[in-house]
Amino acid sequence: MEKNMPSHSRRSFLKSSILAGGGLMISFSSLAKFRPKGLMNEANLPEQWYEITGYIKITPDNIIKILNPNPEFGQNVMTSLPMIVAEELDVDWDKILVEMGPHDNSKLGPQFTGGSNSIRMYWRPLREAGAAARQMLRESAAQTWGVPVEEVTTKSGMLYHEKSGKSGKYGEFASKAASLPIPKGVKLKDVKSFKVIRSSQKNVEGLKIVTGKPLFALDHMQEGMLIAMIQHPPAFGMKLKSFDAAETLKMPGIKDVFSLKLYEDGFEQGGFDTRTFNDLLVVTGNTTWEVMNARKKLKVNWEPISDTKDTMAGRGQKREVIVPGGLESTSTHLAKMAEYAKKPAQQLRKDGDPETAFKNAAKILERTYNAPFLAHNCMEPMNFFADVTEEKALLIGPLQAPGWIEPTLSKILKLPADKIEIQMTRMGGGFGLRAYGHYLVEAAIISKKAKAPVKLVYSREDDMTYGIYRPMYTATYRAALDANKNLIAFHVKGGGIPEHAIHANRFPAGAIDNYLAESWEIPSNITIGAFRAPRSNFNAAAEQSFLDELAELMGKDPIEFRLELLKRAKENPVGKNNEYDADRYAGVLKLVKEKSGWNNAEHKKYSRGVAAYFCHNSYAAHVVDIVKKDGQPYVERVFSAVDCGVVINPDAAINMVQGAVVDGIGNAFYGGLTFKDGVPEQNNFNRYRMIRLREAPKKIDVNFVQNDIDPTGLGEPPFPPVFAAVANALYKNTGKRFYNQPFINDLTKKS
Amino acid sequence: MATYTLKINGSTKKVDVDPATPVLWVLREHLNMQGTKYGCGVAMCGACTIHLNGTAVRSCQLPVSAIGNSEITTIEGLSKNGDHPVQKAWLEHDVAQCGYCQTGQIMTAAALLKTNPNPTDVQIEAAMSGNICRCGTYLRIKDAIKSAAKQK
Ligand code: FES
Numbered sequence: 068m069e070k071n072m073p074s075h076s077r078r079s080f081l082k083s084s085i086l087a088g089g090g091l092m093i094s095f096s097s098l099a100k101f102r103p104k105g106l107m108n109e110a111n112l113p114e115q116w117y118e119i120t121g122y123i124k125i126t127p128d129n130i131i132k133i134l135n136p137n138p139e140f141g142q143n144v145m146t147s148l149p150m151i152v153a154e155e156l157d158v159d160w161d162k163i164l165v166e167m168g169p170h171d172n173s174k175l176g177p178q179f180t181g182g183s184n185s186i187r188m189y190w191r192p193l194r195e196a197g198a199a200a201r202q203m204l205r206e207s208a209a210q211t212w213g214v215p216v217e218e219v220t221t222k223s224g225m226l227y228h229e230k231s232g233k234s235g236k237y238g239e240f241a242s243k244a245a246s247l248p249i250p251k252g253v254k255l256k257d258v259k260s261f262k263v264i265r266s267s268q269k270n271v272e273g274l275k276i277v278t279g280k281p282l283f284a285l286d287h288m289q290e291g292m293l294i295a296m297i298q299h300p301p302a303f304g305m306k307l308k309s310f311d312a313a314e315t316l317k318m319p320g321i322k323d324v325f326s327l328k329l330y331e332d333g334f335e336q337g338g339f340d341t342r343t344f345n346d347l348l349v350v351t352g353n354t355t356w357e358v359m360n361a362r363k364k365l366k367v368n369w370e371p372i373s374d375t376k377d378t379m380a381g382r383g384q385k386r387e388v389i390v391p392g393g394l395e396s397t398s399t400h401l402a403k404m405a406e407y408a409k410k411p412a413q414q415l416r417k418d419g420d421p422e423t424a425f426k427n428a429a430k431i432l433e434r435t436y437n438a439p440f441l442a443h444n445c446m447e448p449m450n451f452f453a454d455v456t457e458e459k460a461l462l463i464g465p466l467q468a469p470g471w472i473e474p475t476l477s478k479i480l481k482l483p484a485d486k487i488e489i490q491m492t493r494m495g496g497g498f499g500l501r502a503y504g505h506y507l508v509e510a511a512i513i514s515k516k517a518k519a520p521v522k523l524v525y526s527r528e529d530d531m532t533y534g535i536y537r538p539m540y541t542a543t544y545r546a547a548l549d550a551n552k553n554l555i556a557f558h559v560k561g562g563g564i565p566e567h568a569i570h571a572n573r574f575p576a577g578a579i580d581n582y583l584a585e586s587w588e589i590p591s592n593i594t595i596g597a598f599r600a601p602r603s604n605f606n607a608a609a610e611q612s613f614l615d616e617l618a619e620l621m622g623k624d625p626i627e628f629r630l631e632l633l634k635r636a637k638e639n640p641v642g643k644n645n646e647y648d649a650d651r652y653a654g655v656l657k658l659v660k661e662k663s664g665w666n667n668a669e670h671k672k673y674s675r676g677v678a679a680y681f682c683h684n685s686y687a688a689h690v691v692d693i694v695k696k697d698g699q700p701y702v703e704r705v706f707s708a709v710d711c712g713v714v715i716n717p718d719a720a721i722n723m724v725q726g727a728v729v730d731g732i733g734n735a736f737y738g739g740l741t742f743k744d745g746v747p748e749q750n751n752f753n754r755y756r757m758i759r760l761r762e763a764p765k766k767i768d769v770n771f772v773q774n775d776i777d778p779t780g781l782g783e784p785p786f787p788p789v790f791a792a793v794a795n796a797l798y799k800n801t802g803k804r805f806y807n808q809p810f811i812n813d814l815t816k817k818s
Numbered sequence: 819m820a821t822y823t824l825k826i827n828g829s830t831k832k833v834d835v836d837p838a839t840p841v842l843w844v845l846r847e848h849l850n851m852q853g854t855k856y857g858c859g860v861a862m863c864g865a866c867t868i869h870l871n872g873t874a875v876r877s878c879q880l881p882v883s884a885i886g887n888s889e890i891t892t893i894e895g896l897s898k899n900g901d902h903p904v905q906k907a908w909l910e911h912d913v914a915q916c917g918y919c920q921t922g923q924i925m926t927a928a929a930l931l932k933t934n935p936n937p938t939d940v941q942i943e944a945a946m947s948g949n950i951c952r953c954g955t956y957l958r959i960k961d962a963i964k965s966a967a968k969q970k
């Protein structure tokens with residue numbers, strides 16, 4: 068077993084290291100010993116570990132292990148976060164072992180994967196942790212050798228004292244270092260001298276992935292574990308009335324059928340608590356296949372829900388939300404949206420006098436854009452393992468933010484937080500959905516009721532029809548031109564079911580004298596939540612398509628038009644609170660222009676579309692090149708430019724951008740979940756079209772703006788502008804503008 | 819319930835299951851081989867791909883009663899140490915993001931290269947388009963297959 072050596076109080080270490088990562092506070096006020104997890108495939112490790120900081124362990128024989136604090140869902144933080152530590156610690160990357168950290172916010176920080184925040188949140192704390200550890204090792208060597216600490220240098224996990232010729236491995240000084248107080252304010256490396264950061268390193272779990280090791284929670288097996296599945300209502304707006312489980316209980320391998328409430332009446336929901344359906348009709352049994360089959364034999368009566376009141380207590384303020392009853396359909400949604408779009412809306416931002424400008428306009432361009440609900444469709448369906456007793460709870464599964472769901476669990480299970488252990492597994496995708504832990508809560512209460520360890524499994528159909536979707540959106544854009552075709556006013560009015568997507572303070576706000584942004588919302592009982600770049604994913608699609616059409620009307624090149632607006636926003640910005648940095652925004656446009664050879668005659672065979680966007684503190688632009696393949700428009704190439712500051716792991720970052728581009732093309736062409744009387748009309752991949760290899764581009768050329776700015780998000784920012792770049796290229800290819808997602812509908816429509 | 823003796827990865831395994839049970843679940847829950855993944859259950863995603871006598875098949879739609887004497891290969895049996903040319907190429911190109919789809923992708927690719935050691939782009943597209951990657955790693959999958967083809 069591993070033992071932690073006693074050490075001095077570390078309570079002050081990095082206490083003041085607070086980052087403004089989306090308002091999240093990082094407090095490392097208690098870096099005392101933590102409980103190490105089981106070590107896989109590392110049988111030869113020595114027994115004794117000396118803990119130096121919460122992130123780093125160094126054994127006397129110089130095995131260095133770095134803990135990844137943040138959940139991994141494919142953004143590769145298992146590799147990139149430890150790389151940051153290794154850089155400051157001054158050790159060779161290939162000597163490092165990486166381990167997934169336990170869930171412990173008091174020791175490992177916010178532990179939240181989302182908002183493209185992982186790197187941004189941990190950038191400084193991890194650098195400081197690495198630097199502090201290195202400093203302690205130097206101090207330890209200095210004391211041992213009886214030399215001044217300033218004269219002790221490090222290189223690749225070694226300590227040196229040049230004058231005396233003394234040297235030694237980190238491990239030799241680890242025990243002594245562990246007894247030293249953690250220093251404060253250690254100087255960090257100069258960005259220019261990075262060796263590990265900015266070098267491409269392979270995924271530390273690569274071999275486990277390609278050999279099929281049980282990395283995912285759905286792979287979790289345990290003696291005596293039951294499989295549970297939930298039979299949810301066939302439609303949003305319905306709930307359980309009664310059921311007859313006689314046939315189900317006769318089926319082989321079936322243990323029990325029961326119903327449970329997810330939340331008791333009056334439960335105060337936190338910001339990431341969400342209930343798709345509150346009454347859970349649960350089947351438990353020995354194996355997934357048996358439970359799946361037996362579930363089909365349930366005889367259930369469902370009944371419509373009337374309006375219900377939810378108490379939301381998360382994210383700052385407590386408020387009551389009325390969730391409407393009724394069975395909703397996409398056709399009625401569209402009609403309602405068209406109707407709301409004409410009504411007065413809530414003003415989000417106003418500069419100048421847009422009303423007068425529109426009145427005096429020589430020409431007005433007005434266009435409306437629509438986008439459907441989207442299902443996340445993570446390849447690993449939702450699931451969670453739970454072993455809950457009256458005394459304690461163990462939960463193992465895929466979750467983007469364990470710290471957000473723990474208080475909920477604590478309330479529902481009536482257990483203090485220290486009796487709840489959440490283990491984070493590698494996630495088979497997340498895309499925002501796994502920030503909401505309702506499936507974890509479901510697993511927990513099912514286990515408690517069943518008095519057994521339980522793995523809750525969603526079938527693909529459950530996952531798709533029992534989701535927390537990207538909302539349905541619409542937006543109408545208007546632009547006013549004077550007689551000389553100058554842009555004099557801009558107006559956006561956006562709405563959604565049940566949320567709108569407008570970011571009122573983003574480009575082109577700040578670049579136009581008369582500007583108005585408004586929004587409205589239609590309540591719905593269809594549950595929604597974060598989906599890769601929430602709101603931005605539609606906002607960018609609509610706005611960047613509109614700007615393209617506007618540029619054309621004004622007789623301008625779409626890139627030059629944007630650059631002109633950005634110049635204005637930089638030199639003489641309109642209004643306050645403009646969220647973006649006009650220079651960095653222009654930077655990605657210039658880079659993509661250069662890399663794509665925009666306007667070069669050699670690319671004539673392509674129909675080219677461009678779009679750019681700012682979100683999650685980063686900037687991205689794409690040029691999409693479309694050709695006809697088998698008579699259909701096909702995105703053959705994409706050029707991307709991204710500014711996310713320092714890139715930690717370049718090849719992995721390229722992978723992420725390429726993935727975002729493929730995801731964007733796929734959702735733009737095919738994505739969409741529609742409803743008929745509350746029933747999702749797509750319930751598996753035979754109806755919900757996903758982009759396939761043959762539809763992916765042949766080439767995605769990813770370019771990063773080179774600068775030394777502290778890193779910002781990457782998982783989300785490249786995604787939103789893809790939709791518009793595709794739409795703009797489609798226009799060039801087909802002569803038609805694409806206003807409604809998914810574009811495949813208009814493409815296949817007979818004209 | 820019925821007893822089946824299955825040839826899997828060069829050894830024989832006995833299971834006592836309902837004849838309709840898909841091989842996917844036999845592997846995952848009766849034989850504790852978790853490398854073969856569940857993604858859709860309706861043969862639309864490829865996550866569950868195995869080899870049946872060397873051919874790539876979707877194990878989620880393959881009842882155990884249909885196997886008979888056929889030889890099953892799963893990702894666990896593709897190579898001893900993860901050193902099948904396709905696995906090596908996957909690592910070289912650092913293909914995976916979340917990684918969930920990748921064992922299925924690798925099994926499909928390995929079967930393709932067995933029958934067609936030098937596939938064209940179009941042949942790769944045809945063979946691989948039954949495997950969904952939600953993370954969008956398709957370009958690297960294609961590149962890795964080409965590298966693996968060269969290695970052979
Ligand atoms: S699980 Fe078999 S193809 Fe999807």
Ligand code: FES
Pocket residue numbers: 141446495496914915916917918919920950951952953954955
């Ligand atoms: S790597 Fe995530 S689904 Fe393919």
